Amino acid sequence: MELNNNIKKDKTLNVRDLINERKKSKTISQYIEKMVPHFLKIVTAISILTTCFIVFTLLTETVSFFKQVPLLDFFSGTKLKPLSQNPEFGILPLVIGTLYSSLIAMIVAAPIGLMSAIFLSEYASDNLRKIMKPLLEILAGIPTIVYGFFAFTFVTPLLKMFVPGLETTNILSPGIVMGIMIIPMIASLSEDAMHSVPNSIREGALALGATKLEVTLRVVIPAALSGIISSFVLAISRAIGETMIVTIASGSSKQLTFDITQSMQTMTAYIVEVTSGDAAAGSTIYYSLYAVAMTLFIFTLLMNLFARYISKRFREEY
């Protein structure tokens, strides 16, 4: 016992000495320690400044555009003819194209995504869930150009068998494929929200004689509603910003139409088309890029703000 104590004491003394010795040679690491927060601050500032700069550029160029084209003509114009002799810059055809493709995507993705989430969270066994969720999330890792190609070469020909009068480039096919693309996003985020509802609450409902479906629909989903809605909103903003699929599969018709079998151009696809052409810097068509990009930015910004608001407003405390 006594021996043990001695050893212990010696060891403590030794370690303390060692630490003290190390302290003397610590000046460099102390300096690094002090500099690290400053360094990290600068790195963070870079990304924020870049964002600010992008928004600033968008704004100034948009202002130049509106010096050439009146604001009202841009937002209420139904004709988009950037390359004609008398160019017209009405953004409505692009807005309609974007809304249609996003709407079709959501019609496909919302029910399938939500039902997948319900299955994974409430019905699947733990093992099945652990296998299926990552598999579903792999869908999210497929490059969008692959989806675009898939829409153009597979889905459109397939749809032609059922939808008479479907054009080779149309908004329906990329809309559906975009929906498939955002299913994992909705399923995964909604599943997270539902899975984080504590089991004790489910048990409370089951103990009242509720069936599994009643528990799911009337306890779990309401409790997870904020997460589910914000997954929807994030998915919509992803669909609004999606570019490749619509560029490939929906063509570049700038006609204002409400027919989903026709080609429609979205805001993103317009930007692709104009930037890949040779619009001279300073021309109206060049500035129109920025105006469209600005509109797009406002769309997705609003959606993201809305998602934040929803998830705060409908957060059910538990």
Next chain:
Amino acid sequence: MSTVIMNKDKNVSNHHQKLTLAKFKPKQKIVYQTNNLNLWYDDVHALKNINLSIGHQEVTAIIGPSGCGKSSFLKTLNRMVELVPGVRITGDITYSGKNILSKSFSVEELRTQVGMVFQKPNPFPKSIYENIAYGPKIHGIRNKKILNEIVEHSLRRAYLWDDVKDRLKQNAYDLSGGQQQRLCIARCLAINPDVILMDEPTSALDPNSTLQIEELIKDLKKEYSIVIVTHNMQQAARISDKTAFFLHGEVIEYDQTNLIFSNPVDKRTSDYINGDFG
């Protein structure tokens, strides 16, 4: 539904009738009877040959050290234990004449008649009103007026009405822990069960709230049969008519509470009650 509840009210004449009836009630009316009940979690034998009868409108306390199977037993009575993966049950449990373990018996039906209050208050993340109305609603009661009546009655019955009557629309999680637990009891009363199972209902509460819940339990036993799991022996002594002592998945002793606490037959019971282990 509402009329049935009204009959159970503190309505004076009814109450009086009940008391007089109680005199002529056969002493040993049974609601639950288990026969050779065994339960396994995978390979763990958690309940061993339990033969126990639970009396009508009595408070039956189940005591025992952690892991003795008392909660498992309680959750078998409304088959909530089946939510645990890998659980296996043999033997039978007769509840008002029917074997509830038989495949044809509907768990939803059983749980409508046998309510449960959990260890930690678990209100739904909804308003106070919706918490109470949930049970009646899933069983098909839609009429607003009747629902209002049920909500008020259930909250009054759990002595919560005066605390919350002005804020029925507020989220249940704004209530204190003790109030939440009384809300859970009220939620359970709203579907008018015959039996209430309570799984250590006061273990997460402060002494004052515990006292209130105990008073409530004493009061509720006039109309309901109550089975309560507790690790608090004073609580068992204070509120129960009968006490079962569980140890390693077996019932060591089961008798009138005063006998268990004053004159236990088995040495292990007296050791546990005297705090020698557990």
